[in-house]
Amino acid sequence: MTEKPLKIMYFSPIAGDEAHDAIFADMARDNKLPGTEVHVTSLPASEGGFTHIEFRSYEAMVTRGIVRAARAAAREGFDAFAIGCFYDTALHDAREVSGDMIVTAPxxxxxxxxxxxxxxxxxxxxxxxxxxxxxxxxxxxxxxxxxxxxxxxxxxxxxxxxxxxxxxxxxxxxxxxxxxxxxxxxxxxxxxxxxxxxxxxxxxxxxxxxxxSIAALKRAEYAAILKRQCGWKPSRKWSCEAPSEEEMARFGGFDDGEAFGTRVIVPADEAGPARRAA
Incomplete structure (x- = not known):
């Protein structure tokens, strides 16, 4: 039986557009392994029109969107999720709600x-x-x-x-x-x-x-391989404890509305010029 592709999501915590998505889809296409499917996604319009989050106040505004996106990606069955900002915005927050999905950042x-x-x-x-x-x-x-x-x-x-x-x-x-x-x-x-x-x-x-961006993608991919081959899943003990589903449902806000804005899918069998030439 053919093993199913690894699924990695590269999530930019900004309002994506065609030019932005093309840059990161090309990055993924040129650097992913054969057999890895990459989804390049971004914040939905409901979370604001941010083109960067250089300021802490901007980070605070998009943190909710990152947490919701990580939770949605885990429910879609992604193996790993990379947050596309070098501040590593909401890294620990997103990990709490990610289930068995790996979460990393640049x-x-x-x-x-x-x-x-x-x-x-x-x-x-x-x-x-x-x-x-x-x-x-x-x-x-x-x-x-x-x-x-x-x-x-x-x-x-x-x-x-x-x-x-x-x-x-x-x-x-x-x-x-x-x-x-x-x-x-x-x-x-x-x-x-x-x-x-x-x-x-x-x-x-x-x-x-x-x-x-390549580092985040490849680290996510490597961690997903280790999870699949060695069974190494994220810890949910002590400081890594996840909130309960019952409490999240009671508080609300974790699963409301659209989690993603734009989305470009780089299929598992697709490779860019750098990968094809290797």
Whole structure:
């Protein structure tokens, strides 16, 4: 009997559109394994028209949508769910209601991968505004002693894809400082909208460069494989305890309305140019 495909959801906690969805569908197509089906999804219009969540107040507003999306994805039978924001917004909250589905996010996934490739890594971020929160997140994930520093390029989330040449120049400049002045041995791009730049930065600087959207997707995929092959499911003991179904139903708000806005499906048998050429 043919084994059913792994099902991974990559969820962007913003209001998706055709251009946004195409970027991440191409990312998934080029990097997923054969036999993995990926759904690229986003917030429904009822949760607001956010194009980024750079501010904590914006994060607070979309957290409900992330929790509802994770719960809906688990009910649809997804093996893993990746939250597409480097703040790892609502990571622990979404895990509580995800059942046996794996939940991960770009910062925790990128740090795990960077730590497996180097002793010290730097994180290139868009704006100085982000550093305080991201530093706390990296420390929470246990990588305080591996962190060489944060290097901002003064670009907002919506600006990374506007001028690729200028974005690339700024990323390389920041990465050079991290590597040559602070001795970082690997780099993480600290925004999912930096997708598509890691290979050129890596080529120019000679160290591993982690694209966080790819990291989140691949970490989700790997965890789903381990769950299927080894039976390693998420814990629901102690700090990982889930709320009861009875109480969630009584409180309301967890299952109301649409959980997703746009959705693009990358089939299990579909591969992009990078994968077909491999």
């Amino acid at each position: 910062c925790v996934a990128s740090c795990e991968i960077a730590a497996s490739l180097s002793n010290r890594f730097g994180v290139i971020v868009g704006r100085r505004k982000w550093v305080h929160q991201m530093q706390s997140t990296v420390h929470e994930h246990g990588h305080r002693d591996r962190l060489a520093g944060f290097y901002h390029v003064e670009l907002g989330v919506n600006e990374f894809q506007a001028d690729h040449a200028e974005t690339g120049r700024r990323l390389i400049e920041a990465g050079r400082k991290a590597v040559e002045e602070d001795f970082a041995e690997a780099l993480i791009l600290g925004c999912t909208m930096e997708v598509g730049f890691y290979q050129e930065v890596e080529r120019r600087l000679g160290v591993p460069v982690i694209d966080p």
